[in-house]
Amino acid sequence: MHRCLRVVDILYYILEFVILELWDEDDLWRGYNNYWSLKRPLIDSDWTRFDSYAARIKNLGFYTVEFEDQEQHSWAQPEQLRDYSKYPVSRETLAQLAFYRRRQFLLPNLVQLRWTYLDIHYIAYIPMLLGPNLTALSIGFHPPDNLHSSDDYTPEMYDELAPILEVLVEACPSLTHLAIWAEPEDNVKELSLVFAYGCQHLEGFTVTNPSWSTDILRLIASKPFLRKAFVAVDEEVASDLPSLRSEALRYPFPSLESVYIITQALPAGTELVTLMTTCRLRIFTLDFEARTYPSEVQDLFTALRDRCTKATLQVVNVMTRKKLRDWSLTSDEDALTIDTVTPMLGFSGLRVFRLDIPFMAYINDDELGLMADSWPLLVDFRLQESWGFHMPSEITWAGVAYLVYRCPQLMHLFIALDMSSDNIEEVTSKPDFKPAPYLRHLHVLDSDFCDPEFLACCAHKLSPIFVEILGYGWHEMDDDGEDLPPAQDPVAFFETATEFLWQMQFPDRKREHNNSNTSSVPNWLKSLPFRTERGRGNEPLGRSSGCRAVGYRASDLHRGWR
Secondary structure, rough: OOOOOOOOHHHHHHHHHOOOOOOOOEEEOOOOHHHHEEOOOOOOOHHHHHHHHHHHOOOOOOOOOHHHHOOOOOOOHHHHHHHHHHEEEEEHHHHHHHHHHOOOOOOOOOEEEEEHHHHHHHHHHHHHHHHOOOEEEEEEEEOHHHHHOOOOOOOOHHHHHHHHOOOEEEEEEOOOOOEEEEEOOOHHHEEEEHHHHHHOOOOEEEOOOOOOHHHHHHHHHHOOOEEEEHHHHEEHHHHHHHHHHOOOOOOOOOOOOOEEEEOOOOHHHHHHHHHHOEEOOOOEEEEEOOOOOOOHHHHHHHHHHHHHHOOOOOEEEEEEEEOOOOOOOOOOOOOHHHHOOOOOOOOOOOEEEEEEEEEEOOOOOHHHHHHHHHHHOOOOOEEOOOOOOOOOOOOOOOHHHHHHHHHHOOOOOOOOOOOOOOOOOOOOOOOOOOOOOOOOOEEEEOOOOOOOOHHHHHHHHHOOOOOOOEEOOOOOOOOOOOOOOOOOOOHHHHHHHHHHHHHHHHHHHHHHOOOOOOOOHHHHHHHOOOOOOOOOOOOOOOOOOOOOOOOOOOOOOOOOOO
């Protein structure tokens, strides 16, 4: 229970366990804003019951099953966390707990603490949960996907965090991992670095910042046990990267396994990988701003091939975070081909591959099959997730079916294809073909439309239970404000296709619709020519919204990986 709730909810459940079994519910009164507050002080017998439960808590803010590369996502799920939330304890109650507690530590065996942005208003009470066994502390002032929002925090909260960071080394001698998401105030960054300098066995340092100076980067690179790091490099520091390797530091980042790099230009990330000499990276993320070309991406992948151990690398994310509206694509300089990806094909243990840069994708079925054969353990495959292929895709349903066949653990697939291609049974009709048991999310990006029922049939052959089928586009209306038919409205198109898919997966639901005479699929739908011409070529580009046309509720189906 305590591994998936907000921190303040945990304290509510502990108090409920301790107090409500001793007294009637009238002994608690519900204060304003749905907070629980104590009506009387806790006595020794109360703390005995409290300790019997609190001693078993070793992780707060973590999910039962969690992958390391989900660090930016797992603790930023407001809908899930709020769904679990009941009546968190008030700040006054936390103050009372701190006052009445006779022992030094509230949760003496706590090992991992992730303080989500939903708990950030209670940040002054973090010292209550610090202890000698704590090894990891993660703090999020707001969701990582909304780093520039100031709705949930104030500068005073950073002031409350600063004195906590000052005593971390002494208060938590076992602490080896520190993460602070969203760029903190200068005093918090400085004190984080003080901790990094003083922690002799630092294993994780993920404190976001626009750029670290060369001296700070050298400090981080010299940590012999550092396995997980956030590295930010601006243009000035990028020009000085070769100085990281010196007589005193021949092997920068000697133990690094997981790295998140933010740079102005992609080649700086390539330079960092080159400096690592031989490494055992498992998770690699590169986020950059400036325009780049497939040849530079190929150089990066070549550096990863030359420096990383083939058996360890599992996650590769290469993406641009800017809306590059001034980019114009040409078929020569911006052509994404299999040659760009070829250096990565030797990493047979790859589980996540995400390449999210505006290129013109020239990938066909055979080349997609080559990637599938090289990466049979894929769980998440995203090619041009936010941008699309910017040209008619050469990939057909047969190519996608082969990818699903060769990668049975696949859960998320983002790829453009020729959805009107009628060749899926070339693969699905083979005796040894099995639908993907975990595939839940299919995003067809900027694929041209086809018949929505045909789309649903093909998707149903790939996986028995889809959560959603998505594609690019906005809700379109005519001049009178009336809805357009699905052939002209992307949102309506994917809603219709998903309804067909739902009916195939759950025929009982279809009969319910028919019995109630509320069929959601118009009779005229099948007669429409489902194809929409999309803008191609050298038009200015902007990051597509990837509009979520339709999706099932989390309560309807198990969502899988995250």
